[in-house]
Amino acid sequence: LYIYICILYYINNCCRVVESIGEGVTGLREGDLVIPAYIADCKTCETCMSEKTNLCLKYPLSYNGLMQDGSSRMSIRGQTAYHAFSCSTWCQYLVINVNFLLKIDPKTPLPDASFLSCGFSTGYGATWKEAMVQNGSSVAVFGLGAVGLGAIKGAKSRGAIKVIGIDNNPMKAAKGRAFGMTDFINPEESDKSIAELVKDLTAGMGVDYSFECTGVPPLINEAIQSTKLGTGKIIQMGVEEPNVNINIIGLLIGRTLKGSIFGGLKAKTDLPIIYSKCKNREIQLDELLSHEIKLEEVNKVFELLKQPNCVKILIKI
Template sequence: MSSNTAAAAPIITCKAAVIWKENESPKVEEIQVEGPKSGEVRVRMLFASICHTDVLGCKGFPTPLFPRVLGHEGVGIVESIGEGVEQLKEGDIVIPTYLGECGECENCMSGNTNLCQTYPLQAFTGLMGDSTSRMSIQGQHLYHFLSCSTWSQYTVVDVNYLVKIDPKIPLPHASFLSCGFTTGFGAVWKEAKVHRGSTVAVLGLGAVGLGVIEGARVHGASRIIGIDINESKRAVGEGFGMTDFINPKSGSENKSISEMVKLLTGGCGVDYSFECTGVAQLVNEALETTKVGIGKMMMLGAATDKSVEFDFVTLLSCRTFKYAVFGGVKVQSDLPLVIHKCINKEIQNLDSLLTHQVALADINTAFQLLKEPQCVKSVPRQSVYCLLRWQPTYDDEDFVDGRWLKHNEYQFP
């Protein structure tokens, strides 16, 4: 019904996973979701993945705004549109994102970044563009998360942060392509620009790290070294094209990660290194794995640490460091291309990313599953299934100077 705009769309009562306080587990509650205002779209969520960033969100990342509805990976169908929305119509399959792309601002025109000036990263206010929320519970407003809040059966999103996708792709795959895997694949493709014959190291074989491995394979890397303390990641990484595996927990405890990488590469290190855990202790170590003078390190993992430390001697070696949000992928220009690469089987093995599906009502089960070594991605279906994907297995206390200390079971709320 094209007339179903903001004025006509009624408030919907639905289920959502609400985080009431910092460090608490999500609780499935009945909430109210308003109709979309001008320039907004209400989406009925179909699948919503759980990402490491959502785990951090339970701890107050990036700003401690509670109560909140988390979730920033997912796929859904347009239920109603607000006034002035012309890009989408009811029934379209869409991915909510935390980035926008106008295509006309200085940043968009530069070709050097995916951070649009007109539609910037929506991370810190927990509110819509008019500084209000579209979600509430018993009259109390709920904060949005990264402009998405996909852990709800319905969510309202600014149209500029929605991407229409080809429905030929399996929708669970589309869910985790909205952040983790695409972040890794995109960093290889858009940021590092890995070339044929190059060498790559990947620290942390969660969905982001596996996306890096797949991207490196697609772009012809000759050697792809995966690094993780979870031995079960070896087989998964090999399935995506990893050529070598380092488990810092085994072997020589006197060698750092960078020393082990250099042993595999004739002492020179790799062309490109990707830090996918968000562990501050590993950032300098990831840079140290790269070649002197020409090595490039990309940091992709989200972290609660407000700072990281670099060894000045490492910096003197003229290696390059860059952080990449969403792997440098532009949501309107590039994300549909990633979808088509999956449909056309250029990107493979996505089925192996999805290990569990649970109902939204069992989202805490999904959080518990994240602790399991075999879990890659869990997808709640909103109707909703949580899709669980591989998570990084490192924690800050595990390493000093890149050396393995002890194994801490990954802690979740």
């Protein structure tokens, strides 16, 4: 029997204080407040120097649970523990390459800083870096968790005039409106398909952009069918299963389906822009925080996630 121990990361986001730095590290010192990301931004490789993608070639996205040098820096009672992506935040200390870190103002509220390392930023970034939402356009957002709420705020900030939020939890309607949602669809309140309900709100045309934030396979096709013929753009951010059935006819008639990691954001290049908007209160993240617990109570998280009012849980380490 083999036991694979992995310290979780992207069930939650985080911010951290630098405890120590390695040899040759510049730009950081002990005591600095940083936001870790799971996408590197080396600023030297072909992709980091371009606008085409945020996927660094020098420090690629890691799926094997190891650091970039092939090692693990963690163990539990003598047994190797593995990293989730490039860092694991459900622990008191983490080891991470400096190219995954954004240094921020030490006066930044810790909840706000932690919410920016994924989740909200992913949705916000997707409207800007991936879809490039245009002024006066229409948008549908599937799933109103932190990613979906970020997409709503991002679309609104780029001038979308109709922003439709879709969730089977009626308590998410208020959250969506707080970030700029104009219309709310609860699929359980109608016998129509979601695509039909979206078209009812858009004079039968569908929206210009759909952002699928759940990964639920049937919703991917609903997101496709909810967009306009010929020009609709669908950004897929959620993942539930590695293989899903896609209605290819829906794409052949001119729509575009694009996958997105971290909303297309680069940690050192783009994330500071979102951070600045939060610091200046252009973006207010208070609505995301629904619960607070201590690290030793972390097992409560899985029950809290089932509560209808849950959006983000702050784990105090």
